[in-house]
Amino acid sequence: MATAEIPYQETVPLHHPKTWIGKYVFSQDHKVIAVQYGITAIAVGLVALFLSDLMRIQIAYPGFMEWFVEDYYYQAITMHGMIMVIYLLTAFLLGAFGNFTVPLMCGARDMVFPFVNMLSYWVYLISVIILLLGYIPGLGGPTGAGWTLYPPQTITEGTPGADWGIMTMLASLAVFIVAFTMGGLNYITTILQARTRGMSLMRLPLTVWGIFVATFLGLLAFPALFVSAIMMILDLRIGTSFFMPAIVSLGQTLAHDGGQPLLFQHLFWFFGHPEVYIVALPAFGVVSDLISVHARKNIFGYRLMVWALVFIGILSFIVWAHHMFVAGMHPYFGFFFATTTLIIAVPTAIKVYNWILTLWKANIKLTVPMLYALSFVLTFIMGGITGLFLGNVIIDIPLSDTYFVVAHFHMVMGVSPILAIFGGIYHWYPKLTGRMLNDTVGKWHFWITFLGTYIIYFPMHYLGFIGVPRRYYENFDSSFYPASAQTLNEIITWTALVVGVAQLLYIGNLVHSYFYGKPAGDNPWGANSLEWCTPDTPPSHGNWGDKLPTVHRWAYDYSVPGSDKDFIPQTVPQGQSS
Amino acid sequence: MRKILDHHVAILLGIVVVGSVIFNVWSPWQFTEIASNWEFIDFTVKVTWWICGVAFVLLGLFMAWAIWRYKYHESGESHYEPEHPVLESWLTIITSIGVVIMLAPGLIVWDDYVQVPPDAMEVEVLGEQWTWKFRFPGEDGIFGTTSVKKNVERGPDGTTFEPNITSLNPFGMRDGDPHGEDDILIASNVLHVPLDRNIKVVMRSKDVLHDFWVPEIRAKMDMVPGMITYFWFRPTRTGEFEILCAELCGRSHHNMRGTMYIDTQEDFEAWLDSQVTWAEMKAGQVPEEPIVAKGRQVADQNGCFACHSLDGTSVVGPTWQGLWGREVVLDDGSTVIADEAYIVESIVEPNVKLVEGFGSVMTPYAFEDDEMEALLRFLQETAK
Numbered sequence: 001m002a003t004a005e006i007p008y009q010e011t012v013p014l015h016h017p018k019t020w021i022g023k024y025v026f027s028q029d030h031k032v033i034a035v036q037y038g039i040t041a042i043a044v045g046l047v048a049l050f051l052s053d054l055m056r057i058q059i060a061y062p063g064f065m066e067w068f069v070e071d072y073y074y075q076a077i078t079m080h081g082m083i084m085v086i087y088l089l090t091a092f093l094l095g096a097f098g099n100f101t102v103p104l105m106c107g108a109r110d111m112v113f114p115f116v117n118m119l120s121y122w123v124y125l126i127s128v129i130i131l132l133l134g135y136i137p138g139l140g141g142p143t144g145a146g147w148t149l150y151p152p153q154t155i156t157e158g159t160p161g162a163d164w165g166i167m168t169m170l171a172s173l174a175v176f177i178v179a180f181t182m183g184g185l186n187y188i189t190t191i192l193q194a195r196t197r198g199m200s201l202m203r204l205p206l207t208v209w210g211i212f213v214a215t216f217l218g219l220l221a222f223p224a225l226f227v228s229a230i231m232m233i234l235d236l237r238i239g240t241s242f243f244m245p246a247i248v249s250l251g252q253t254l255a256h257d258g259g260q261p262l263l264f265q266h267l268f269w270f271f272g273h274p275e276v277y278i279v280a281l282p283a284f285g286v287v288s289d290l291i292s293v294h295a296r297k298n299i300f301g302y303r304l305m306v307w308a309l310v311f312i313g314i315l316s317f318i319v320w321a322h323h324m325f326v327a328g329m330h331p332y333f334g335f336f337f338a339t340t341t342l343i344i345a346v347p348t349a350i351k352v353y354n355w356i357l358t359l360w361k362a363n364i365k366l367t368v369p370m371l372y373a374l375s376f377v378l379t380f381i382m383g384g385i386t387g388l389f390l391g392n393v394i395i396d397i398p399l400s401d402t403y404f405v406v407a408h409f410h411m412v413m414g415v416s417p418i419l420a421i422f423g424g425i426y427h428w429y430p431k432l433t434g435r436m437l438n439d440t441v442g443k444w445h446f447w448i449t450f451l452g453t454y455i456i457y458f459p460m461h462y463l464g465f466i467g468v469p470r471r472y473y474e475n476f477d478s479s480f481y482p483a484s485a486q487t488l489n490e491i492i493t494w495t496a497l498v499v500g501v502a503q504l505l506y507i508g509n510l511v512h513s514y515f516y517g518k519p520a521g522d523n524p525w526g527a528n529s530l531e532w533c534t535p536d537t538p539p540s541h542g543n544w545g546d547k548l549p550t551v552h553r554w555a556y557d558y559s560v561p562g563s564d565k566d567f568i569p570q571t572v573p574q575g576q577s578s
Numbered sequence: 579m580r581k582i583l584d585h586h587v588a589i590l591l592g593i594v595v596v597g598s599v600i601f602n603v604w605s606p607w608q609f610t611e612i613a614s615n616w617e618f619i620d621f622t623v624k625v626t627w628w629i630c631g632v633a634f635v636l637l638g639l640f641m642a643w644a645i646w647r648y649k650y651h652e653s654g655e656s657h658y659e660p661e662h663p664v665l666e667s668w669l670t671i672i673t674s675i676g677v678v679i680m681l682a683p684g685l686i687v688w689d690d691y692v693q694v695p696p697d698a699m700e701v702e703v704l705g706e707q708w709t710w711k712f713r714f715p716g717e718d719g720i721f722g723t724t725s726v727k728k729n730v731e732r733g734p735d736g737t738t739f740e741p742n743i744t745s746l747n748p749f750g751m752r753d754g755d756p757h758g759e760d761d762i763l764i765a766s767n768v769l770h771v772p773l774d775r776n777i778k779v780v781m782r783s784k785d786v787l788h789d790f791w792v793p794e795i796r797a798k799m800d801m802v803p804g805m806i807t808y809f810w811f812r813p814t815r816t817g818e819f820e821i822l823c824a825e826l827c828g829r830s831h832h833n834m835r836g837t838m839y840i841d842t843q844e845d846f847e848a849w850l851d852s853q854v855t856w857a858e859m860k861a862g863q864v865p866e867e868p869i870v871a872k873g874r875q876v877a878d879q880n881g882c883f884a885c886h887s888l889d890g891t892s893v894v895g896p897t898w899q900g901l902w903g904r905e906v907v908l909d910d911g912s913t914v915i916a917d918e919a920y921i922v923e924s925i926v927e928p929n930v931k932l933v934e935g936f937g938s939v940m941t942p943y944a945f946e947d948d949e950m951e952a953l954l955r956f957l958q959e960t961a962k
Contacts, residue, residue, distance in 0.1 A: 069937040070829045146826045152803060153786035157881065158707045158828030245804025246726035248750075248784045250707060250881025253727060253741035261787065261802050295648075297656035301666050326789065326824075328800045328807035331692035335685055342681045349673045350666070356637060357665075359644040361657035366587050366649065374645065378591060381637055382598075385630035388677075392684035394691060395623050398609075398796040401789060401824035451594070458598060462607035467793030469824050472832040479820055480610050480793050488607070559656040566655065 007196045007548050009109045014542045026122075028114035029541050030099045031432065033121050037095030038425075040121075042507070044128050045088035051076040053500045060486075060493035062474040071160035073473045074144030079134070081147030082169065085275065086176060087128055089417050093282040094180070094218070095124060097424055098187050098211045100432065104531035105208045107196025107549050109542045111186040120186070123179035131172035139164040146471060148272070151243040151264050155236045157250050166236065170229040177222045184215045196530075198551035202306065203570070205529045205555040206299065209306050210285020213313040214278045220317070221274035228267040235259070265327055269320040276413050277316040281309055283420035284351055287373045289555075290423050291355055293527045294370035295362035296566050298556035301354045308347035315344045325396040334393040341391035345384070352381055363559065363566070367525070368442035372423030375450040376416050382454075383412025386461060401471075404464020407457045415453045422449070422506065429510070430524045434537050435517030437509050445505040452499035456492050463488065526567045529555040533571050588646035595638035602631070613794035613819065613840065615812040618687045620796070626680045633676070691797070694810040698776035701769070704749060705781070705788030705801045707884050708830040708893065710821060712769045713749060714762040716855060722758020724750040726784070743784060745878045750784070751856050759857040762850060767821070767836035771813055772846035778810045789825035792838055800825050813840040829939060830885075830894045873956025876949045885940070888960055895940060896933045902961035907934045918954060925950075 017023045024032060055076050058068050099117070103110050111117040134142030144160035145153055153159045154166055161169075191204070191212050204212075231242040235256070243264045244256035292299040299305060321329060321337040355377050364370070386408040389395045399405065422445075429437050466481040477483075523532040535545045549571050557568040563577035582589060609620060648656070702713040702721060715721045727739040743750035748765055751758045771777055781790055783801040791798040799809045821836035841849065854862070877883060885894035896906070904916050909932045914920055923930060928940035945953065 069939060070832075071939065074826075074829060074831075144829065150787055150826070153826070153828050156786060156828075158786065158830075158884070160829055247786070247803045248706070248726060248741065248743045250785070250884040251878050252881055253739070253743065255739075257727070257739075258804075260804065262805070295656065296650070298658065298660050300659075301661050303661065304666055326798055326800050328802045328805055331688075334688050334692065338684060338688070339681065342677045345677055346670060346673050350670060352637065353666075353669050356641050356644070357662075359641060359648060361659075362644070362648045363650050363654040363656040364645055364648050366645070371587065374587070374591065374641070377641065378594065378638055381634055385634055388630055388680060389623065389626055392622065392626060392680055394619055394684045394687040395626060397691070397798060398619060398623075398793070400798070401791070447590075451590075454594060459601065459605075459607075462605050465609050466607045467610055467822075469791070469822050471826045474832055478822075479818075482606060484606055556660070559658055561658055 007107070007194065008112075009194050010548055014109055016541055023541075026118060028110070028118045030103050030110050030114070030117060031539065033117055034096045034099035035432070036121050037091055037099060037124065040125055040128060041088045041092040041096060044083055044132075045092075046503070047132070048080045048083035048088065049500055049503060051080040051083075053497055055080065056493040056496040058473070059475075060490040070473045071141060071144055074146070074471075075134075075142050075160055075165070077471060078144050078147055078169075079131075079142055082173075083131070084414065085147065085279070086173070087131065089279045089413070089421075090180070090218070090275070091124060092421055093279060093286075093417065094187070094211060094215060095121070095183060097207070097282060097286065097421075098183065098215070100428060101205075101207050101531065102187050102190055102211060103194070104431075104534070104539065104543060105205050105529050105555075106191060106194060107199050107530045107544070107551060108190055108194035109544060109548070112189045112194050113186050116182045117186050120179050120182035123175060123182065127172045127176035127179060130168055130175060134161065134165045134168040139168075141165050143169045148268060149232070149264075150268075151232060151235070151259075151261050152245070152247055152249070152256075155232065155244075156247070156254075157252075167233065170233050174226055174229050177226045180218055180222055184219045187211060187215045188219070196548040196551060199530075199570075202303070203551060203554045205285070206288035206302070206305055206309075207282070207285040207529075209309050210281040210283070210288075213309045214281040217274040217281070217313055217316060218278045221271045221278070223271075224267045225271035228264055228271075231267075232264070262324075262327060262329055265324055266321070266329075269323045270317075272323065273320040274313075274316045277312060279413050279417050281313065283376070283417040284309065286420045286424040286427075287355065287376050288351075289529065290369050290373035290427055291358050291377075292556055292558065293427075293525055294367050294373070295359055295364045296526075296558045297358055297362035298558055299354065300357040300360075301350075302554065302556060304350060305354055308350050311347045312344060315340060315347070319344055319391075322391050322393070322396070325393050326400050338391060338393035342388065345388055345391070348384060352377065352384070368437070368439055368446060369423045369427040369525075371443070371446045371450075372419050372426065375446070376419040376423065379411055379419060379450070379454070380416040382458065383408060383410075383416055387412060398467075399464055401469055402464035403460050403468050403470055406470050407460035407464065410453075410460075411457050415457065419450065422446070425510070427525065428531070429513070430520030430537075431531055431534075432538055433514055433517070434520055435513050436520050436524060437513045437517060441505055441509045445502055445509070448502040448505075449499055452495050452502070455495045456499065459488055460492060523569075526565070528557055528567050528569045530570055533569050585646050585649065588642045588649075591645065592639060592642035595635060595642065599631075599635060610794050612796065613792075613813060613815050613817065614796060615814060616687075616691075616796040618683075618690070622680075622683045622687055625683060629676050629680055691809065694778045694808065695776045698778040698810055699772075700778045700780055701771065703769075703779055703781045703790045703801065704784065705790065705823070705827075705834075706784040707786065707828050708823070708834040710767040710769070710790075710834070710836040711748065712764040714764075714850065714853075715757075716760030716762050718757055718760055720757040721780075722755040722761050722856065723752045724758075724782075725752050726750055728753070745874055745883065749856075759855065761856045762853045763856055763859055764853055768839070769821070769836065770839045770841050770846050770849045772843050773813050773816055773840055775843075776810060776812050778808055781807045786827050787825045788823050788827050788834065791822045791824040792819045793822070794819050798824055816840045816842060833893065867955075867959075869952050869955050870959045872949075873952035873954070873959075876945070876953045877956060880943060892935075895936055898957055898960045900961050902958050904961075908932060909934045909936075921954065921957060922950070925953075 142161050143165035234240040241256040241259035244259035246257045288299050319341045322341045522537045551570045552573045559566045704711040725742050728742040781801040783803045788801040795811050797809045797811050799807050819838045821838050823834035887897045890897050890899040925943050929938040
């Protein structure tokens with residue numbers, strides 16, 4: 001886009017809402033939609049957090065909660081997993097961060113299709129409601145098939161919720177994908193079409209790059225989940241046999257014949273592996289920006305960081321079957337998918353190196369968002385290297401379906417992105433509300449959450465080594481591992497309970513600071529990217545007043561030699577320093 | 579002290595890194611003692627462990643050091659250097675070398691894992707919710723064919739079929755296949771295998787995904803209905819080992835256990851000789867009274883045997899062996915005689931009077947009068 005060209009959004013009028021409902025409920029303002037996405041995702045995430053604590057109590061003290069029977073446990077693992085991956089992480093990173101940052105960081109007034117953007121949120125809310133309908137009494141409860149929903153057990157009688165619970169799950173997923181598609185098309189179109197004067201693609205902050213690539217992955221991957229959800233509904237309700245071979249379910253020979261359970265697994269993981277990066281790439285982007293801003297130093301190797309994001313995105317579509325090394329697919333697939341999986345470690349490692357090299361010779365402000373970003377890096381390294389174990393096909397054989405896997409994926413795509421989310425909220429809250437969060441509460445929450453999750457998940461890898469299988473309602477006394485494993489389980493459970501309760505600190509901080517927080521000013525962190533250059537804080541509808549900003553430089557001019565301040569915003573012309 | 583407080587973030591991150599290393603050295607939780615030929619898997623894990631461990635420690639400590647060394651000062655200024663192509667290239671090359679060192683042995687072992695030695699003996703594992711069964715091919719060395727259904731015909735109203743897997747033919751052996759007659763069928767969850775023999779485990783499932791796993795053997799593979807999957811191993815020490823199901827298979831997944839004994843060749847042969855062949859199993863069937871046979875069929879078709887055993891073992895629900903007329907203890911501590919009235923109530927409203935130690939997981943069943951009568955007769959016979 002040439003600098004002289006008039007940006008698209010200066011050529012179309014912006015309609016301001018006239019009513020309270022238009023402003024705050026059925027709002028088309030990307031910032032309000034971001035908050036709506038965020039609050040809904042956190043609310044449903046708390047349900048999943050509560051379920052995880054119930055599971056932990058059951059694992060450490062089987063029999064303590066007598067009412068918590070097998071069905072409840074398997075329903076809890078399923079709902080916990082699906083809520084966390086889809087309805088919290090995906091919805092928050094793209095729905096909340098995507099909506100808030102994309103127009104502001106690109107220098108746009110709003111998303112390109114504000115009405116579709118509004119619909120995206122409301123359809124997402126409907127999908128959450130449908131999901132929770134599974135818990136309505138009398139329907140048999142939600143599905144307990146595990147979040148991977150592998151047939152045939154998903155729709156046979158030996159699994160809780162095989163009748164209506166699975167229907168609510170599949171319907172909810174299909175509706176969620178509709179919502180995601182409406183949001184995703186907006187992010188991509190806005191990033192490609194609505195950048196302001198001078199904002200070339202290679203001047204975009206890495207947050208936007210992360211969201212951009214992740215949205216592409218989502219738009220290409222979610223359809224695979226969509227069709228598998230529809231096919232499974234047909235198998236269940238119409239009696240087709242896409243995924244159902246001839247089987248004898250609890251003594252009943254079923255009419256199904258000729259279907260292939262592995263077909264579902266391929267479709268599921270064709271979505272499911274890119275999904276990992278749909279969650280990880282926005283987190284990568286956010287953390288890159290947080291580290292650079294708070295270390296007062298340019299992000300190291302910006303261009304390589306961008307290409308690493310793109311390369312990871314492309315590779316993420318040819319690694320999916322590493323989730324299926326023990327699934328019974330043709331063994332020669334193992335060679336291919338192990339190789340592609342370990343190749344993806346290279347661009348991922350480059351990102352880690354560049355985060356750490358950004359710290360080298362920097363001037364590091366240990367603000368609370370910076371703490372979250374740093375802990376993200378350490379947690380992600382741990383989660384990443386354990387991925388090298390599981391990606392190497394032969395090592396996956398003894399470790400798959402054990403607690404090693406549980407520890408690995410919680411580190412890499414549970415705790416890491418959540419830490420990035422905490423850091424991102426802390427970083428952008430002053431722009432969103434005009435007030436600062438409370439640092440004392442923030443630090444307490446940070447240390448409890450970071451150290452707590454590390455104490456939960458690092459030792460859990462070792463439970464996998466000794467062979468404790470995952471997804472077991474209770475373990476009884478197995479002969480092959482020492483009794484001390486149960487002691488470790490108890491420690492993990494107590495830590496999980498503390499970490500669970502500590503999340504109230506963060507939520508309390510968000511609520512309290514909204515009313516009583518210190519006023520933030522326009523740019524409390526001294527950051528360069530465009531969202532800190534708005535004429536008002538919080539930004540008004542349309543973000544920029546009459547005229548869109550003009551961009552003259554990249555977003556990472558921190559501590560440029562010869563300038564009087566340690567940051568130069570993107571709107572400052574070349575040759576000037578403030 | 580002040581310095582420690584100033585640098586507490588760097589120090590705590592350093593402690594996390596060093597603490598992880600100490601935990602690893604001190605941890606009593608390592609791989610179980612191996613009982614098969616797959617030591618090379620453990621070796622590959624060690625190689626990966628070292629490379630990843632060194633990378634983790636270097637990166638973590640570098641980070642902690644940088645946070646200490648470059649902590650913010652009002653007068654401080656960071657070094658402005660957007661890129662360093664030489665450094666970035668070197669890091670890429672070193673990482674790639676590390677990846678190759680980890681991947682190469684992994685793929686070599688995988689090649690071994692998927693190619694079964696030609697002299698391997700075969701054993702079949704059959705999975706069903708929530709127990710194991712086993713089959714040996716017998717003297718001819720060839721497994722008889724099996725099927726889930728028989729007599730598939732297309733009628734005017736679509737496909738019709740008759741079940742082939744029943745309580746009288748639990749393995750689904752196909753009629754008229756001569757290879758099946760000498761197959762040795764083990765309808766319990768106890769398996770014996772011989773020491774130092776290459777063993778090919780072929781697997782099928784009656785219902786949903788399962789996964790046959792003995793942690794000390796290292797190997798595992800999913801069992802997929804409609805497919806036959808396999809892996810192979812060679813036992814290297816005798817002993818008793820626990821069999822686990824490693825793929826979520828429904829509400830009693832965690833109950834799907836079994837035992838595998840690794841025996842000397844003589845012990846194994848003695849055990850195998852005492853098992854019955856399919857021909858013997860068929861011949862030994864005592865004809866039942868029609869009403870008892872009907873009761874068995876009702877129980878079979880309604881899936882009762884998935885949770886209630888006939889041999890005294892507790893699965894998900896109480897065993898039916900010796901149930902009729904016995905005194906049972908309920909979960910509120912009271913006792914009741916398992917007479918006809920109690921048993922009918924437990925079928926129609928199963929969660930009203932729960933036997934001590936069992937959860938409220940059974941769904942209520944409604945039967946036609948003749949079915950209920952047959953079922954009760956069968957239960958009565960079973961108790962004898």
